[in-house]
Amino acid sequence: MSQGPSSTNNLYSLQSHILSEEALHPGASGDFSWIVSAISLAGKAIAHRVRRARLENALGEAGETNVQGESQQRMDVIANEILMRCLGSRASIAVLASEEDEEPTIMRRGREGGKYCVLFDPLDGSSTLDANGAVGTIFTILRNDPLIESAEKTICQPGRKQIAAGYILYGPSTAFVITTGSGVALFELDPFIGSFILVQRDIRIPTAKRVYSVNEAYSASFPSGYQAYLTWAHANDYSSRYIGSLCADVHRILLSGGVFLYPPTTSHADGKLRLLYEANPMGMIVEQAGGLSYCATTPTLDVQPTKLHQRVPLVLGSADEVRTVLRHIEAKR
Ligand code: AHG
Numbered sequence: 001m002s003q004g005p006s007s008t009n010n011l012y013s014l015q016s017h018i019l020s021e022e023a024l025h026p027g028a029s030g031d032f033s034w035i036v037s038a039i040s041l042a043g044k045a046i047a048h049r050v051r052r053a054r055l056e057n058a059l060g061e062a063g064e065t066n067v068q069g070e071s072q073q074r075m076d077v078i079a080n081e082i083l084m085r086c087l088g089s090r091a092s093i094a095v096l097a098s099e100e101d102e103e104p105t106i107m108r109r110g111r112e113g114g115k116y117c118v119l120f121d122p123l124d125g126s127s128t129l130d131a132n133g134a135v136g137t138i139f140t141i142l143r144n145d146p147l148i149e150s151a152e153k154t155i156c157q158p159g160r161k162q163i164a165a166g167y168i169l170y171g172p173s174t175a176f177v178i179t180t181g182s183g184v185a186l187f188e189l190d191p192f193i194g195s196f197i198l199v200q201r202d203i204r205i206p207t208a209k210r211v212y213s214v215n216e217a218y219s220a221s222f223p224s225g226y227q228a229y230l231t232w233a234h235a236n237d238y239s240s241r242y243i244g245s246l247c248a249d250v251h252r253i254l255l256s257g258g259v260f261l262y263p264p265t266t267s268h269a270d271g272k273l274r275l276l277y278e279a280n281p282m283g284m285i286v287e288q289a290g291g292l293s294y295c296a297t298t299p300t301l302d303v304q305p306t307k308l309h310q311r312v313p314l315v316l317g318s319a320d321e322v323r324t325v326l327r328h329i330e331a332k333r
């Protein structure tokens with residue numbers, strides 16, 4: 001794995017990285033860089049609130065049920081508000097859409113300068129927060145199509161059309177992972193200077209690793225192909241790691257390999273994870289790092305979305321490991 005510059009004199013920040021990538025696109029207006037900087041600012045603010053949540057009595061349920069039919073955590077609401085405030089002030093954003101809001105928010109039309117759409121899961125894995133578990137913010141940036149009137153139709157673009165995707169993982173450190181289509185870069189927040197500093201560029205997922213990540217409590221209701229895969233894995237010296245926070249499970253796989261599965265279950269016949277702001281951004285990151293990402297037997301990034309909050313089954317990770325899961329799914333079709 002290529003390491004970044006040595007930690008002692010490393011001042012190559014996320015800002016420097018985005019501006020140097022912008023320089024590769026002559027005529028770039030800087031609007032895209034401003035959006036990434038807004039996400040970076042929101043990430044620092046959310047990291048601060050997550051770390052103080054217990055002290056500020058901001059844990060636990062907000063008392064509302066969100067559009068997902070799940071009880072909203074107070075920190076879901078706080079993270080959502082921070083992202084809406086940081087992104088809302090960026091003049092190039094046409095549409096914002098969040099896991100926590102039923103409808104997309106139209107900021108401005110194409111003719112008013114709305115070039116981009118930003119979708120996000122403000123706090124992923126938030127149910128693990130009460131136990132001090134790692135949580136994350138997942139984001140994706142799409143081009144706005146000014147000719148499409150409906151905001152929902154505008155953002156229902158296949159994942160292949162994402163121009164950037166990433167996540168911020170609030171764990172023992174605050175990691176910022178981003179791809180703009182030419183590899184995956186990892187930054188870590190240096191709290192002493194308040195910047196995300198480059199620690200690894202062009203991350204490559206190991207092609208094979210005998211670790212699977214799934215909530216086996218639901219395995220009795222998985223389709224038979226997934227069950228056959230687990231039976232095979234149990235007989236082939238695999239180990240299991242499951243944190244129950246997509247960002248944390250994906251980050252482990254991105255850095256050390258393995259395969260993540262969220263199959264269809266009795267309670268979620270289409271799978272639990274949301275296509276537009278969970279599966280697609282993670283699928284782009286994993287593909288850009290040399291891995292694979294599938295929704296059943298279709299590459300995640302080729303699925304044509306129809307609804308903002310649509311759910312999909314998801315298998316992603318090391319290329320050889322994903323192919324092994326697909327072999328078992330196809331054998332049982
Ligand atoms: P969110 O907190 O944004 O609703 O996402 C939770 C998701 C995802 O983070 C994780 O992979 C999955 O839920 C875990 O689901 P189970 O608890 O059903 O295993």
Ligand code: MN
Pocket residue numbers: 121123124125246278
């Ligand atoms: Mn989530």
Ligand code: MN
Pocket residue numbers: 076099121122123124125126
């Ligand atoms: Mn969430």
